[in-house]
Amino acid sequence: MIAKRELIRRLQEELLPLQGFRPPTAGARVDMGLGPVAAAFPRGEFPAGAVHELISASPEDWAATGGFVAALLAPLMRDGGVGIWIGTRRTVFPPALKRFGVDPDKIVFVDLAREKDAIWAMEEALKCEGLAAVVGEIRDLDFTASRKLQLAVEKSRVTGFLVRHQPRNLGTVAAVARWRVGLLASEPEGEMPGVGFPRWKVELLKVRNGRPGEWIAEWNNETGFKITDHEQTICLPLLPASQNRLVGYSQAGAAG
Amino acid sequence: MVIRKPELRGKPVVLSAKDHNRVVITAASPEAEKEGLFPGMVVADSRALLPELVVMEDKAGREMRLLRGLGEWCIRFAPVTAVDGADGVGGSGGAERPDGLILDVSGCPHLWGGEEPYLKQILKRLRAIGYHVQGAMADTMLAAWAVARYGKGYPIIAANGQAAALGPLPCQALRIEAATTERLQQLGLARIDQFISMPRGALRRRFGAQLLHRLDQALGHAEESLEPICPVEAFTERLPCLEPIQTRTGIEIALQRLLNQLCERLQQEGKGLRTAVFKGYRVDGKMESIEISTTRATHQANHLFALFEIRLATIEPALGIELFILEAPKVEDAAPAQTTLWSGSAGLEDNGLAALLDRLTGKFGAGVIHRYLPEERYWPERSFRESTDLRETPSTSWPTDRPRPIQLLPHPEPIQVTAPIPDYPPMLFRYKGVLHKTAKADGPERIEREWWTDAGPHRDYYTVEDESGGRYWLFRSGHYRDDHSPQWFIHGFFA
Numbered sequence: 141m142i143a144k145r146e147l148i149r150r151l152q153e154e155l156l157p158l159q160g161f162r163p164p165t166a167g168a169r170v171d172m173g174l175g176p177v178a179a180a181f182p183r184g185e186f187p188a189g190a191v192h193e194l195i196s197a198s199p200e201d202w203a204a205t206g207g208f209v210a211a212l213l214a215p216l217m218r219d220g221g222v223g224i225w226i227g228t229r230r231t232v233f234p235p236a237l238k239r240f241g242v243d244p245d246k247i248v249f250v251d252l253a254r255e256k257d258a259i260w261a262m263e264e265a266l267k268c269e270g271l272a273a274v275v276g277e278i279r280d281l282d283f284t285a286s287r288k289l290q291l292a293v294e295k296s297r298v299t300g301f302l303v304r305h306q307p308r309n310l311g312t313v314a315a316v317a318r319w320r321v322g323l324l325a326s327e328p329e330g331e332m333p334g335v336g337f338p339r340w341k342v343e344l345l346k347v348r349n350g351r352p353g354e355w356i357a358e359w360n361n362e363t364g365f366k367i368t369d370h371e372q373t374i375c376l377p378l379l380p381a382s383q384n385r386l387v388g389y390s391q392a393g394a395a396g
Numbered sequence: 397m398v399i400r401k402p403e404l405r406g407k408p409v410v411l412s413a414k415d416h417n418r419v420v421i422t423a424a425s426p427e428a429e430k431e432g433l434f435p436g437m438v439v440a441d442s443r444a445l446l447p448e449l450v451v452m453e454d455k456a457g458r459e460m461r462l463l464r465g466l467g468e469w470c471i472r473f474a475p476v477t478a479v480d481g482a483d484g485v486g487g488s489g490g491a492e493r494p495d496g497l498i499l500d501v502s503g504c505p506h507l508w509g510g511e512e513p514y515l516k517q518i519l520k521r522l523r524a525i526g527y528h529v530q531g532a533m534a535d536t537m538l539a540a541w542a543v544a545r546y547g548k549g550y551p552i553i554a555a556n557g558q559a560a561a562l563g564p565l566p567c568q569a570l571r572i573e574a575a576t577t578e579r580l581q582q583l584g585l586a587r588i589d590q591f592i593s594m595p596r597g598a599l600r601r602r603f604g605a606q607l608l609h610r611l612d613q614a615l616g617h618a619e620e621s622l623e624p625i626c627p628v629e630a631f632t633e634r635l636p637c638l639e640p641i642q643t644r645t646g647i648e649i650a651l652q653r654l655l656n657q658l659c660e661r662l663q664q665e666g667k668g669l670r671t672a673v674f675k676g677y678r679v680d681g682k683m684e685s686i687e688i689s690t691t692r693a694t695h696q697a698n699h700l701f702a703l704f705e706i707r708l709a710t711i712e713p714a715l716g717i718e719l720f721i722l723e724a725p726k727v728e729d730a731a732p733a734q735t736t737l738w739s740g741s742a743g744l745e746d747n748g749l750a751a752l753l754d755r756l757t758g759k760f761g762a763g764v765i766h767r768y769l770p771e772e773r774y775w776p777e778r779s780f781r782e783s784t785d786l787r788e789t790p791s792t793s794w795p796t797d798r799p800r801p802i803q804l805l806p807h808p809e810p811i812q813v814t815a816p817i818p819d820y821p822p823m824l825f826r827y828k829g830v831l832h833k834t835a836k837a838d839g840p841e842r843i844e845r846e847w848w849t850d851a852g853p854h855r856d857y858y859t860v861e862d863e864s865g866g867r868y869w870l871f872r873s874g875h876y877r878d879d880h881s882p883q884w885f886i887h888g889f890f891a
Contacts (some may be wrong), residue, residue, distance in 0.1 A: 199803070199889055200866035203478060206802040207891020222744055224752075225437050233804035234768045234780050238794035240802075240891075246744070246781070249766040251758060261756055269745030323891075325835065325865035334838040335799075335861045338891045361796065361891070 156182055156349065170215050173364045177342065177357075181317070181350045188216065189231065190316035191266075191289050191296035195304045195345075200323045202305050204340045206232055207240060208321040210300050211359055213273050214241030216299055221272025226250045226264045239361045259285050266292040266300050273299045279307055286313040306357050318346040324356060342367075400462040410445055410452035411440045422454045423643040426528060430450035457881035459494050463604070467497050467625040468521075472545040473508075473518055476500035480541065498537055498622055511552050534558060537622065538614040542569035551789070558615050564591030570610040576603050631669065633657045640679045640716020647711060647720075652697075659697040668693025668730030675706055676717035684711045688758050691786060692750045693728040697749050698763035703758040725734055746788045753786075770794045774843050776804065776887070798841060799859050801888030808871065815884070817876050825870065827886050832862035840872075853882070859890065867891070 172178065172186040181187055196205040217223050224233065225247050234244040250265075252258045255278060262276035266289055286302070293300055302315060320343040326336035338359045344352045358366040408428035409432060410421045419439040428449065433442045444715035460479065467477045480496035484871075501514070508514035511731045515531050523527045532543035543551060543561055547571040553561040562569065563586050563747040569581045580603065580690075585591045591599065592611065600608055611616035623814055633654045651674060662668060670693055673683040686707040694700065753765055768780040769790045813822035821837035839858035845851070853874030874882040 146770045152619065158472050200864075203801065203803045203867070203889035203891050208891075210474070210802065222746065222749055224670070232803060233676065233776070234800060235794055236800040236802045236804075236891075239795050239800070244794055245769050245783070246755065246768065248749075248786075249768070250764055251766060252760060252764055257760060260759075262756055264752060268748045268752045270748035271752075279562060323865040325863075326867070328836070334835070334837045335867060335890075338867070340891075358439075 146257070148378065152180045152182075152349065170218075175365065175367045176369060177344070177353070177367055179351075180344050180347055180353050187292060187316050188299045191286070191293050191302055192317050193242035193286075193304065193313050193318060194319045195310070196321065196322060197305055197306060198386045202267075202336070203305060205305075205319075205321045207321040207338055207359065208340060208357070209275055209303060209341065210237050210242050210302055211365065212238035212301070213237075213247075213275070214219060217242060217246055218380065222245070222270070223247045223273045224250060225271065225277075225318055226261050226265065226276075227277030228252055228255055228258050240256075240359065241361070241364075246376050255279060255281075257290075262300070262302075262376045263288050266298050267296055269296045269298065271298050271347065275303060277300045277303045277305065279304055280309060281313065283312055284316060284327045286315060290314040290316075316348055317344060317350070319343065320345055327358070337361075372380050406599070407448070407450055407807060408433070409450045409452065410439070410442065411458075412451050413454040413456075422458075433606075435710065441797075447683060453570045460808075462882070463494055463497060463790065464625060464809075466527075468627045469500055470497060470518070471625070473625065473868045474499040474501045474504050476622075476624045476626050492835045496541065498540075500622070501533065515552060532677070534561065536614055536616045537620045538610065539616075541571065542614065556616075562614055563587070563592065566850060567591075570607065570614060572603075572607055572610055574595040576607055578803065579603060623838065630660065631667075631727050632659075635720040635722075637718050637720070640713075641676075641720075642713045642716045644708065645716070647708065647713065648705075649720070650717075650720045651708070652701060654720060655697045655700050657699070658722055658724060659695045662695035662724070662727070662730070667727050668695045669700075669723070669724040670728055672704075673723045673725065675721040675723070676711060677719040677721070678717050679715045682715075684717070686710060688754075689726075689762070690750070690754045691757070692756075693730040694750070695730060696751075699754070700752075703754055706755065773846065775846055776800070776843070778846070779798070799838065799869075799890065800859075801867075802891040803871075804888040805886065808887045811870065811884050811886050813870075815872075815885040816882075819856070821860055822870065822884065825860070825868075825884065825886075827868075832866065833862075834860050835863045836861040843871075853884075857887070 170186075170188050176185055176381070178184055178186045194205050194209065194342075196202045213223050223242070223246065225250075230249060230251055234247070234249075237244045237247065248260055250258075252261060258276060258278050259281055262274060262278065263269060263285075265274040265276075281302075289300060289302070292298075302313070321339045322343070323337040324341050326339050328334075329336050340357045340359075342355045342357045344350075344354070346352060353369075356368045360366065404515055406593055407425075409425040410428050411423040412419050412431060413422045414420075420435060421435050421437045421439060421442060424433045424436055427719050428442075428446070429444050433449070439488045442452070443449055445888070455669055463861065467479055470477045478498045479494050480573055486802050496733075499518075505511040505514040515533055519529055519531045530544045530551075530553040532540045532547055534540040534543060534557075535555055536558060539553060539558040539562060539882045543553060543563055547561070549561075566586055567588055569575050569588065580591070581585070583602075590817070596608055599611075609618060613620050620778045621736055633655055635650050637650070641650060654674070658669075658672075669690065671687065671689045675683055677683050686704060688700070688703040689709065690700075690703070754762060765788065767783050768832075769783045769788065770792050771779055772792050773779050790887045809827070812826040814824040815822035819840060821834060821839055825832050825834070837858055837860045839860075840856035841858075842856050843856055844854045855871040855873055857869060857871045859867065860870050868886055869888040869890060870884060870886050873882050876882060
């Protein structure tokens with residue numbers, strides 16, 4: 141029995157690199173400051189050098205997602221790295237990024253007219269090894285397009301964020317994780333009146349070979365994330381129910 | 397000057413420049429000189445003499461540029477041309493303005509049928525353009541210089557005839573210092589033949605070595621040097637084809653070949669191109685062209701090829717293209733370190749990033765790429781400015797002391813509110829048909845309009861959190877007044 145479990149564990153380890161989770165090279169490890177959230181991922185670390193998908197429905201959640209992405213960009217761009225922000229209807233206010241620890245002048249914004257162009261631009265950007273991160277505000281994309289993004293990332297090790305506001309279809313996308321970030325009412329600081337620090341409900345809806353979950357994250361622009369577990373954390377077995385499908389998919393990926 | 401502006405023809409024109417705190421004439425047209433104006437005169441005085449005088453501002457280096465241009469043009473007559481006085485040719489000393497061209501015509505005149513038709517042809521062409529020119533030809537540069545400026549007779553001096561030709565000229569014709577000229581004139585030696593045969597020792601003792609040196613130069617005993625004008629060769633490559641090219645593969649091969657040639661040249665000269673035009677001349681006489689531009693000077697042929705490749709489909713070969721031309725109209729110095737850094741990462745200096753941005757501008761046109769730098773202004777829409785240069789660094793830091801929303805609406809949108817007066821945030825507001833009840837609020841933060849750029853009411857901004865946790869940036873436009881209440885707007889969403 142133990143031998144079988146050991147065998148499964150070894151097989152999982154072997155499968156991870158095929159699915160885009162490659163162990164980071166020495167010195168390239170980035171601490172995202174995500175604390176308990178990182179434990180949801182295989183090997184217990186946030187997969188940089190992969191494509192993350194974030195979805196939002198309302199304009200309020202859109203703002204929360206923007207803040208969360210900016211907070212994730214900050215550690216990736218810490219050593220003078222450059223980020224690219226691609227979109228078709230960009231509303232992000234550059235000076236506000238500084239509150240999330242990102243230097244707005246280190247971000248190159250690319251504003252395109254069509255979604256199709258944005259996908260192309262994002263793929264090109266993800267191929268560029270000199271970048272720290274790429275944010276693409278893309279509403280809808282098909283599996284093939286997302287697979288191309290994933291392939292680009294596997295080669296270049298750039299972190300990609302696919303920010304999807306009000307997506308029309310939520311089909312499978314070749315991303316390492318699907319997040320949903322929603323707004324929560326801020327908590328007053330002691331007796332101080334007024335609006336407190338940004339507080340979000342961070343949901344990890346899908347994560348390849350990890351444990352989806354739900355957390356409450358508070359962002360303080362001096363100390364960073366404060367993450368607490370949400371009351372009803374969903375606990376799933378280590379292996380997803382559809383193990384066979386995952387293995388089959390990885391073979392298909394290797395063959396294609 | 398008069399050639400550029402034909403309406404000035406026949407009028408007295410002077411160029412003026414500031415000298416300490418006076419404005420003096422630096423050059424005068426022949427019409428002005430006829431009226432008694434001369435360079436060095438104060439403009440105010442000359443205006444008094446000649447009220448209709450046209451005064452134009454002189455720019456430093458104007459003559460030099462003009463003469464260089466003419467010099468380049470004159471290369472059609474002689475392979476070696478130089479601007480007289482460019483580097484103190486002949487070492488005349490003093491702040492002499494360049495005022496002539498020197499052509500080394502050895503071996504050229506016979507192509508124009510002899511020396512006389514040759515000189516005549518040059519002068520005729522220049523005069524036809526509208527310049528007032530004098531020319532002379534001699535064995536030595538100084539002799540030609542002297543005869544062209546002071547000579548009255550035949551301008552072509554026979555071989556070894558300098559001494560005879562210089563004889564009747566005034567002593568200034570030797571390009572000697574003003575003090576020496578004055579001393580010569582005081583002694584009655586106004587003409588060169590009066591002292592040319594004097595013992596050298598006596599001349600040296602009385603007038604210094606320069607006079608002797610000049611005499612030697614004029615007679616061909618001492619050497620003179622000149623700095624020839626080297627015209628800048630345009631970065632252009634051409635590829636004629638024996639058979640008209642119709643296929644994309646053919647065009648790609650042509651482009652690749654031209655790029656390799658051009659990039660090799662650019663690399664040797666330490667330059668990189670910023671814009672390039674690829675032209676194809678079709679058999680039916682039409683011309684197809686595509687243009688690319690780069691964010692940074694580069695001579696990487698494969699990168700440039702990738703940029704052209706995006707646009708290559710727009711070329712219509714029709715019956716075929718028989719001549720390809722690749723031009724680089726804008727060329728800048730490129731750091732030679734660029735090639736070694738190609739795979740490195742250096743933030744905004746990264747080569748991969750530059751290549752990526754070039755590809756994006758190549759495909760979608762300029763104007764899709766934006767980078768922002770902070771601006772010390774409070775009005776939210778103007779608190780940052782766009783930077784076109786990737787190397788530009790912010791001059792001030794990004795402010796974080798005031799709340800600013802992560803998503804800012806392109807334009808503030810009006811909302812309906814219920815707000816207590818005078819200075820309270822709204823209790824309720826309705827945006828896009830949804831009613832939001834305020835749970836927490838911060839503010840107001842008053843932001844005044846920049847009155848020197850636009851007029852209008854100020855804005856009082858509030859950070860408002862509704863009961864479901866949404867955080868909004870609202871503002872009231874202007875003051876409450878008796879007759880009307882101000883409009884409220886929503887301007888952004890906080891994270």
